[in-house]
Amino acid sequence: MSTAPVTERDALTSVTSRIQDFDRHGILFGLKLSASLSPMLHDIIYQHLGLRWGQIRLDSTDMDLFLSLIKHPKFYGASVTMPHKVAVIQHLDELTDECRDVGACNTIFVRDLPDGRRLFCGTNTDVVGIREAFLQNVADPAAVLSGRPGLVIGGGGAARSAVYALRRWLGVTTIYVVNREKAEVDALVAQCRSRGYGDDLVHVETVEQAEALESPGAIVACVPDFPPKTEAEILARRVTMTLLKKERKGVMLEMCYNPSPFTELGALAESEGWQVILGTEALIWQGIEQDKYWTGRDVSEFPVEAVQEAIARKVEQKSARL
Known part of the structure; x- marks a missing residue:
């Protein structure tokens, strides 16, 4: 071939x-x-x-x-x-x-x-996808998310979208950032601050630092589904687990959905008592927002349930082949 x-x-x-x-x-x-x-x-x-x-x-x-x-x-x-x-x-x-x-x-x-x-x-529309993934799947968003810290895992483009959505629409206070690369976090913080939504971003670099922090309410995981291997990746996972193990829980949106939305990190969060929202939810809601721009129609005219059911079937088929 x-x-x-x-x-x-x-x-x-x-x-x-x-x-x-x-x-x-x-x-x-x-x-x-x-x-x-x-x-x-x-x-x-x-x-x-x-x-x-x-x-x-x-x-x-x-x-x-x-x-x-x-x-x-x-x-x-x-x-x-x-x-x-x-x-x-x-x-x-x-x-x-x-x-x-x-x-x-x-x-x-x-x-x-x-x-x-x-x-x-x-x-x-990625930012809208993140927002709606939380708002459409959390029974009482104000009680669970607002007035509490947020956590973004990762430091790339999806992390920027996550910070924006958490800060603008979901009412979080401080936003923790956990990532294997300090340079990526520094760039993330600089970018967000330059655009006016990067205040109170905190790079959580050690387990000891994580132990002293208040539990986040909303977590957005923006990293690939690979087991940590390097020293920096292992440390980032340990810091993340320290935050997940805190007594007060919340909701984690796992943005990774390829090849499967059922990730190792999502399973770990569920085992610690967190509600986990699959990344396909963010995919669906950002796509619906796109069609609002393209068609000029309102979301009430869209077959949201049919889209969700079709995506779920496709995910099941892909996961069965893995």
């Missing part, structure tokens, strides 16, 4: 050959997209709304190719995944506050002007 990389021509052909299948089309732009649940999620919504729309995968690193494809008159918007979430921003006409503050774009939508021009606008 050939393992040759996908060429620009191959990527272009894969998109243009499918455009005719739809009245309007979107693009999923990134790498390693074959297992993405995004097209299926949006297909369910469009079918329910009676729209002959679809999202086409563009598995490519070619930004110029992507920018040329979005100029098609039937293009309605794009989901942007790694490694393009930051790089694409400089090519857009407008940014929402969420996109600008987090410094990453996962969604492009089009704004048509009266003079016929089209503006390509960037937003970040």
